[in-house]
Structures are given as structure tokens and as C-alpha cells.
Amino acid sequence: NAGVTQTPKFQVLKTGQSMTLQCAQDMNHEYMSWYRQDPGMGLRLIHYSVGAGITDQGEVPNGYNVSRSTTEDFPLRLLSAAPSQTSVYFCASSYSVYTEAFFGQGTRLTVV
Amino acid sequence: KNEVEQSPQNLTAQEGEFITINCSYSVGISALHWLQQHPGGGIVSLFMLSSGKKKHGRLIATINIQEKHSSLHITASHPRDSAVYICAVLQGAQKLVFGQGTRLTINP
Numbered sequence: 001n002a003g004v005t006q007t008p009k010f011q012v013l014k015t016g017q018s019m020t021l022q023c024a025q026d027m028n029h030e031y032m033s034w035y036r037q038d039p040g041m042g043l044r045l046i047h048y049s050v051g052a053g054i055t056d057q058g059e060v061p062n063g064y065n066v067s068r069s070t071t072e073d074f075p076l077r078l079l080s081a082a083p084s085q086t087s088v089y090f091c092a093s094s095y096s097v098y099t100e101a102f103f104g105q106g107t108r109l110t111v112v
Numbered sequence: 113k114n115e116v117e118q119s120p121q122n123l124t125a126q127e128g129e130f131i132t133i134n135c136s137y138s139v140g141i142s143a144l145h146w147l148q149q150h151p152g153g154g155i156v157s158l159f160m161l162s163s164g165k166k167k168h169g170r171l172i173a174t175i176n177i178q179e180k181h182s183s184l185h186i187t188a189s190h191p192r193d194s195a196v197y198i199c200a201v202l203q204g205a206q207k208l209v210f211g212q213g214t215r216l217t218i219n220p
Contacts, residue, residue, distance in 0.1 A: 031206070042116070042198065042210035050206060058207060090155060097202050098143050098162070103155040 006104025013081040021076040023091030032074040036087040081111045118211035131186040135199030143202040
């Protein structure tokens, strides 16, 4: 049972490049979400999904796209990276928002 | 003003002390989570509360919905409890809003 697998762990991008952060869970969780964590600020919700085919925006969605084609996977896409997207990103999953959340190990992204 | 305020921001204590971390929120919520972020960065869920009190080992979490306040207590604190503790509130149907975290250091 791997839990929530998030890759990569570290990434450096140049401004304007695109990339996809991968998130996969093997617990058959319906609710999955992406957060960013910046110094001096709490975790902020980027996008979330309540099941395959259903996604919605969180607090800071601009510059990010998501899709949920399967229950297991919830990738986060940066279409044109900007220095303001330098952050630590966490993926999480749970049966619902009312149950225990499981977090990935995080991705430290630097955009130069 | 943040919707979720945690206090204190930093807390240093000696091993064995009783620890209290507070979380206040300004809007109506349907649930509240307490999380622990280890020095290495990993995040684990400690509690989810919608009312009353929960206990797990040396950790106790309480919530007062009317006063919009929750506390996390650690009894007989240990250096391995050193971490950042994060409060998150569920607003509306599906969105979690997080506090900035409380950095706890327990000295031996």
C-alpha cells in the first residue's frame, strides 16, 4: 500500500516552461487536492476533485490546470511557469473532506 | 486578516511540559482538521473534529463551535513532538482553509 505518491520531489524550471506534477493514490479515495505552501503563509488550495471527471478551483487556481480521468491519478499542470510559482506543492487524498487526509511527500519547485 | 489564526506562532518548551496550541477562525465551518508537518516536510493528519473532543495517545483536540475556537494539547511532551502543527477549517462543501502553523520545539 503506497498511499499517496507524488513526483518529482524536486524540480527547477525556466520561466515559460511547462511541466506536470504527478499525484497517484491507491486507497480508492474520491477526494483529491493540490496545495502550495509558501514561507509565512499557510497551505493554499489550488484545485480539488471530488471524483473522476469532476474538478473545481480552489483559492489560487491561476496558472494551473488539473484533470481527473481516473480515481487514482490527479496531475497538476503548469502551462507556462512563472517565478511566482516557486513553492512547495503537496497533493492530498481522502475519502471525503470529513475524513483523514493523506499527503504526498511534496514537490519543491523553483522557477528561474 | 487571515480567516484562520493560530497562536502562538512559535513555541519552545522543555520535555515533559503540557503544550497547548490554539486555532481561531472567523467564519462558520463544518469541520476542523489538525495536521502535523515534520521537520523533513511530510504532513500527517492528526484529527478531524466537528464537535467536542478527541484523544489519541498523548494528543487531545477540542473544538468549541460557538466560540469558533479549537485547541490541540500535547501531554508529557517529547522532543519527537517537535514539528509544525497546522489547523485547517472546512468552509462550505469542499474547501479547506489553513492556518499559518505553529512551530513547536521541545528541548530535552
